Amino acid sequence: MKQHIEEISDLIENKNIRYEIHSFDSNAYIIDIWINNGFYCIQLFDYKFGISKVTEEIDFNTIPDKTFNEWEDFKFELEKIINE
Secondary structure, eight states: OHHHHHHHHHHHHTTTOEEEEEEOTTSOEEEEEEETTEEEEEEEETTEEEEEEEOSSSOOOSSOSEEESSHHHHHHHHHHHHTO
8 A cells, every 4th residue: 555655645746736644553544635625535445545525515434435446547536636
């Protein structure tokens, strides 16, 4: 998972986007991302990748809006969000 955390960080840093990484004893990670007045939460757990958009109408939930089993699928979705 650490390799993917570094790759995600590189993608985000290249766009000068604010983010915070949180790690847990369970080896899960959450990355909070603030993009264009939007707030996203990336969840990495059990070699799965999740993305959630958090709004005033949609509170944070531990269950991702979208879950991906493959890194390339997740990366494609993340790049779409980052490049909006």
